[in-house]
Amino acid sequence: MEQQNYQYQDNSVFVQERSVSKKFFANVFLWMFVALAISTLAAYFINASAEAQSYLFDPLTGKRNLLGTVAMFAPLALVLLMGAGFNRLSFGALVGIFILFATLLGISLSFILVVYNLGSVVGCFAAATGIFGVMAIMGYTTNTDLSKFGPILMAGVIGLVIASVINMFIGSSxxxxxxxxxxxxxxxxxxxxxxxxxxxxxxxxxxxxEQFAVVDTKKLAIMSALTLYLDFLNIFLFLLRIFGSRK
Structure with missing residues (x-):
C-alpha cells in the first residue's frame, strides 16, 4: 500500500514537471508570435502611410534618410542591450524593450513591401513558415544531440556577417x-x-x-523567443533575396 502511494506521488510529480516544461515552451512561442505580429503591423502601417514613409525615406531617391538609418540599426542595439542587461533588467523592462525591438524591426523592414511584389513576399513568408515549422519539430523530437553543431553554426553566422560587410563595398549581386x-x-x-x-x-x-525564480523563467522565455524570431526572420529574408520578385 505504501509502495503504491509512493508510486502515485512520484507519477504526479513527473506530470507536474512535464507541465512546467511544456508551459515554458508554449510561452516561448507565444512571445515569438507576439513579436511577429507587432513587426507585421508596424511594417504594414508604414507601407500604407505616405506621410510615415516620408520620415524614413527620401522621396526623391527612395533611399533611407538619417531617421530611417537609425530605425534600421536600432533593433540590433536593442538585441545587444537585452543580452547584456538580462540579469539587471526587470521582467517589465525586458518586455518593453522586446516590444520596442519588434516595432522598430517592423518599421525597418517596411521597405520590403515597397521593393518586392506582395505575392512574392507572401510566398516567401509561407515558405519560411513551413521550413521553420519542420525544423522546430525536428529539433524538439530528435534524440540526436545537436549541441556539437553549435560552434559550426555560430562560425557560419559570423562568416555571413563578414561576407555581408565585404559585399557592402563590392556591391556584387x-x-x-x-x-x-x-x-x-x-x-x-x-x-x-x-x-x-x-x-x-x-x-x-x-x-x-527551486533555483529558478518565476521572473527568471519568464525572462528566459523572452530571450528564447527572441532567438527563434531572429532565426525565422533570417530564413524569410534570405528566401526573399533568392526568390523575391521586385516591382
Missing amino acids: QFDYIMSFFGVAIFTALTAYNVQKIKRIGLGIEENG
Whole structure:
C-alpha cells in the first residue's frame, strides 16, 4: 500500500514537471508570435502611410534618410542591450524593450513591401513558415544531440556577417545571391539547434525549479523567443533575396 502511494506521488510529480516544461515552451512561442505580429503591423502601417514613409525615406531617391538609418540599426542595439542587461533588467523592462525591438524591426523592414511584389513576399513568408515549422519539430523530437553543431553554426553566422560587410563595398549581386543560399541553410539548421536548446532549458527548469525564480523563467522565455524570431526572420529574408520578385 505504501509502495503504491509512493508510486502515485512520484507519477504526479513527473506530470507536474512535464507541465512546467511544456508551459515554458508554449510561452516561448507565444512571445515569438507576439513579436511577429507587432513587426507585421508596424511594417504594414508604414507601407500604407505616405506621410510615415516620408520620415524614413527620401522621396526623391527612395533611399533611407538619417531617421530611417537609425530605425534600421536600432533593433540590433536593442538585441545587444537585452543580452547584456538580462540579469539587471526587470521582467517589465525586458518586455518593453522586446516590444520596442519588434516595432522598430517592423518599421525597418517596411521597405520590403515597397521593393518586392506582395505575392512574392507572401510566398516567401509561407515558405519560411513551413521550413521553420519542420525544423522546430525536428529539433524538439530528435534524440540526436545537436549541441556539437553549435560552434559550426555560430562560425557560419559570423562568416555571413563578414561576407555581408565585404559585399557592402563590392556591391556584387551574384555574390549576394550565392550567400543567400548559405544563409537559408545556416538559419534552417540553427532553428533545430535552438529549439532543442530551449527544450533543454525547460527541462532544466523542471529539474532545478527551486533555483529558478518565476521572473527568471519568464525572462528566459523572452530571450528564447527572441532567438527563434531572429532565426525565422533570417530564413524569410534570405528566401526573399533568392526568390523575391521586385516591382
